[in-house]
Amino acid sequence: MRDTDSIAIIGGGPAGALAGSILAQCGKNVLLFDEKLAWEKPCGGGITYKALQQYPFLADAGAQSNPIENCELISPSGQKVRFHMQHPVAIFSRRELNGLMLERARQAGAKVHHERVNRVSRVNGEWQLVAAEREYRASYVLFAAGARNPFRSQFLSPISASDLMVTAGYFIPGRGSLMQIQFLKGITGYIWVFPRADHVSAGIAGKMGELPTIELRRILEKWLEENGYRLQGARFYSHILPSLRAQSFVTLEVSGDGWAMIGDSAGLVDPITGEGLYYALRSAELCAEALLAGRPQEYCASLEEEVLPELRLAARISRRFYAGQIFGDSVLEKMISLTASSATFRELMSDLFAGIQGYRDLRSRLYGILPTVMAEGLAGTLRRPWFDKGGLAGDPVVE
Numbered sequence: 541m542r543d544t545d546s547i548a549i550i551g552g553g554p555a556g557a558l559a560g561s562i563l564a565q566c567g568k569n570v571l572l573f574d575e576k577l578a579w580e581k582p583c584g585g586g587i588t589y590k591a592l593q594q595y596p597f598l599a600d601a602g603a604q605s606n607p608i609e610n611c612e613l614i615s616p617s618g619q620k621v622r623f624h625m626q627h628p629v630a631i632f633s634r635r636e637l638n639g640l641m642l643e644r645a646r647q648a649g650a651k652v653h654h655e656r657v658n659r660v661s662r663v664n665g666e667w668q669l670v671a672a673e674r675e676y677r678a679s680y681v682l683f684a685a686g687a688r689n690p691f692r693s694q695f696l697s698p699i700s701a702s703d704l705m706v707t708a709g710y711f712i713p714g715r716g717s718l719m720q721i722q723f724l725k726g727i728t729g730y731i732w733v734f735p736r737a738d739h740v741s742a743g744i745a746g747k748m749g750e751l752p753t754i755e756l757r758r759i760l761e762k763w764l765e766e767n768g769y770r771l772q773g774a775r776f777y778s779h780i781l782p783s784l785r786a787q788s789f790v791t792l793e794v795s796g797d798g799w800a801m802i803g804d805s806a807g808l809v810d811p812i813t814g815e816g817l818y819y820a821l822r823s824a825e826l827c828a829e830a831l832l833a834g835r836p837q838e839y840c841a842s843l844e845e846e847v848l849p850e851l852r853l854a855a856r857i858s859r860r861f862y863a864g865q866i867f868g869d870s871v872l873e874k875m876i877s878l879t880a881s882s883a884t885f886r887e888l889m890s891d892l893f894a895g896i897q898g899y900r901d902l903r904s905r906l907y908g909i910l911p912t913v914m915a916e917g918l919a920g921t922l923r924r925p926w927f928d929k930g931g932l933a934g935d936p937v938v939e
């Protein structure tokens with residue numbers, strides 16, 4: 541790639557916009573296309589502490605995000621626990637987040653086009669991009685078009701339904717300060733309520749093929765009604781989310797001659813939590829760094845070194861997390877009862893929500909804290925005579 545050559549980025553979500561700003565900042569000629577620019581993309585909008593540390597401009601976004609310190613977890617049987625997160629999760633409206641990131645790209649010198657790219661082809665080693673109004677040329681193309689990436693089939697086989705989640709949700713007028721997560725029987729996914737600065741994003745996610753979207757929507761609506769949320773004035777949304785199986789991560793392809801995919805386009809989402817924003821940003825950064833070094837092929841190696849081992853492991857343990865058993869109980873029930881009964885376990889949960897506890901060293905940390913967790917659980921049981929009668933359904937709130 542010559543320095544004067546242009547790099548086309550299709551998609552101006554977090555992945556495309558960050559790649560655009562890094563590349564333009566370093567003098568590359570960047571053409572960034574988004575058909576909607578800043579829009580309320582279906583999303584929870586939750587950004588972990590780990591991502592805020594890595595991308596401080598997000599931590600500095602101030603009123604554009606809502607820092608949430610308290611989380612309520614609800615098990616499939618209805619056990620509830622609220623706990624304080626040591627590092628708040630910043631919840632963004634996606635219109636705000638995308639707007640902020642596109643503005644950074646613009647200021648760095650990227651040419652931002654409010655256009656849909658309809659077709660991409662390679663002619664004599666150069667890319668031709670066909671948009672509604674006109675055609676563009678580029679020497680390299682970055683696909684950042686999200687989970688529905690329409691260009692994938694030109695290079696790779698389509699993402700299988702078993703590698704996707706379906707989601708349904710509502711943007712609900714109102715404000716809040718409690719993040720809620722309800723796990724569900726028989727669904728590989730959960731209901732979430734993420735309060736943003738000026739509204740709430742509430743939704744449900746499940747593996748594609750498990751339940752039709754209409755059924756997920758019905759479950760969500762019932763839950764929202766039972767939990768005091770009114771849908772008057774709310775706006776419905778639905779979208780897909782990559783949730784790759786372990787074997788799909790093994791054979792994952794994200795780049796080729798003159799092109800690369802980043803973010804959701806590449807399938808880079810945590811298959812347990814659905815967290816994709818951090819991976820969209822990090823993959824964009826790694827890809828941009830490889831392009832700036834003049835060694836685009838190093839993007840794959842960087843992903844392999846830093847990102848994929850974590851995501852592959854998440855994919856391997858996802859089934860056990862949602863449907864497995866431990867100590868004679870389901871993993872989800874046990875996780876919530878331990879969160880209620882043990883301060884040490886709550887610390888672990890807080891670190892998981894902050895993104896600073898990875899999956900790879902989770903097992904060794906769990907083994908290390910197990911005796912303390914058990915002792916704290918036992919001490920709590922002895923202190924609370926009601927425990928035997930009512931179980932944990934009494935909604936313990938712990939700090």
Ligand SMILES: Cc1cc2nc3c(=O)[nH]c(=O)nc-3n(C[C@H](O)[C@H](O)[C@H](O)COP(=O)(O)OP(=O)(O)OC[C@H]3O[C@@H](n4cnc5c(N)ncnc54)[C@H](O)[C@@H]3O)c2cc1C
Binds near residue numbers: 577656
């Ligand atoms: C319901 C739901 C809830 C989620 N909640 C969270 C959460 O709380 N936290 C989290 O970390 N992750 C969450 N995710 C995942 C997160 O939304 C994605 O991982 C993230 O948006 C990926 O960023 P991206 O830039 O790769 O893609 P996107 O954000 O999807 O951006 C792609 C962009 O490409 C544009 N585009 C597409 N095709 C074209 C075209 N042909 N021409 C021009 N432009 C085009 C689109 O307009 C869009 O702006 C959630 C996902 C869903 C579906």
